Amino acid sequence: MFFDVHAHLDMINEDEKETVTNQTDYVKIEQIIKEAKEKNVNEIISCSTSFESNKKNIMLSKKFDEVKCAIGLYPLNLIELTNEEIDKAFDFFEDELKTNKNIIAIGEVGLDYKYSKSEEEKDKQKKAFIRFITLAKKFDKPLIIHSRYAQRDVLNILVQQDAKKVLLHGFIDSPSLIKQAIDKDYFISVGPILIYNQEIQNRLKEINYTNILFETDSPIKFNGEENYSKKIVEIAVKLSEIKQISLKEIEEKQESNYLKLFK
Numbered sequence: 256m257f258f259d260v261h262a263h264l265d266m267i268n269e270d271e272k273e274t275v276t277n278q279t280d281y282v283k284i285e286q287i288i289k290e291a292k293e294k295n296v297n298e299i300i301s302c303s304t305s306f307e308s309n310k311k312n313i314m315l316s317k318k319f320d321e322v323k324c325a326i327g328l329y330p331l332n333l334i335e336l337t338n339e340e341i342d343k344a345f346d347f348f349e350d351e352l353k354t355n356k357n358i359i360a361i362g363e364v365g366l367d368y369k370y371s372k373s374e375e376e377k378d379k380q381k382k383a384f385i386r387f388i389t390l391a392k393k394f395d396k397p398l399i400i401h402s403r404y405a406q407r408d409v410l411n412i413l414v415q416q417d418a419k420k421v422l423l424h425g426f427i428d429s430p431s432l433i434k435q436a437i438d439k440d441y442f443i444s445v446g447p448i449l450i451y452n453q454e455i456q457n458r459l460k461e462i463n464y465t466n467i468l469f470e471t472d473s474p475i476k477f478n479g480e481e482n483y484s485k486k487i488v489e490i491a492v493k494l495s496e497i498k499q500i501s502l503k504e505i506e507e508k509q510e511s512n513y514l515k516l517f518k
């Protein structure tokens with residue numbers, strides 16, 4: 256079976272602020288899960304971004320067996336919070352991790368320098384990132400990591416902090432950094448970009464798929480196209496073409512990667 260290791264089912268409303276509690280949303284999510292399962296995509300990890308998003312994803316993971324939850328704060332969201340609010344969020348995470356078996360990862364957390372240009376903001380992101388790494392180690396959970404314009408810092412901090420289980424989301428920009436990550440036995444999740452982008456396809460040809468997992472980052476549209484978890488199979492088919500190995504083999508490898516990281 257296949258897995259979508261990075262989605263945002265809480266954002267199904269498009270408007271992130273709106274809470275997924277009404278029946279229409281549930282029907283929509285039920286449909287997404289059903290269509291995914293028809294393509295043998297049987298588990299979806301819904302990653303959290305804001306405080307509100309954590310609550311929604313926890314709720315969805317309780318409601319649907321196929322949904323697992325990652326808890327955390329997206330780097331651009333956390334810079335909006337006061338230090339007290341961040342402390343409060345970490346207390347909440349600790350409490351949830353102690354009791355809630357639907358939480359299988361910490362994410363999405365990391366560094367994003369695209370819109371955070373001041374040293375002060377970067378510093379705030381780094382401090383929180385280190386706290387998330389410590390939290391992940393304490394509860395033996397993998398980290399699902401976002402990095403934008405910050406790949407080198409992300410890798411350096413992970414190594415310095417001796418992070419154990421790491422999944423780098425969409426970390427496919429630099430062949431040399433990909434190599435460094437794989438040398439550390441970190442995992443990389445690849446999304447719909449693989450279907451369309453020749454350069455990424457060439458890059459992936461070089462990588463040993465021992466460290467690859469698949470993600471959609473759905474429901475965020477890709478290339479203006481509708482994007483849901485069922486798309487995982489198209490990404491897997493593309494990788495099997497690139498690697499010239501059977502889809503079955505890709506599926507099995509991805510399954511053992513998933514189990515190695517999340518179970």
Ligand SMILES: [Zn+2]
Pocket residue numbers: 261262263302363472
């Ligand atoms: Zn994401």
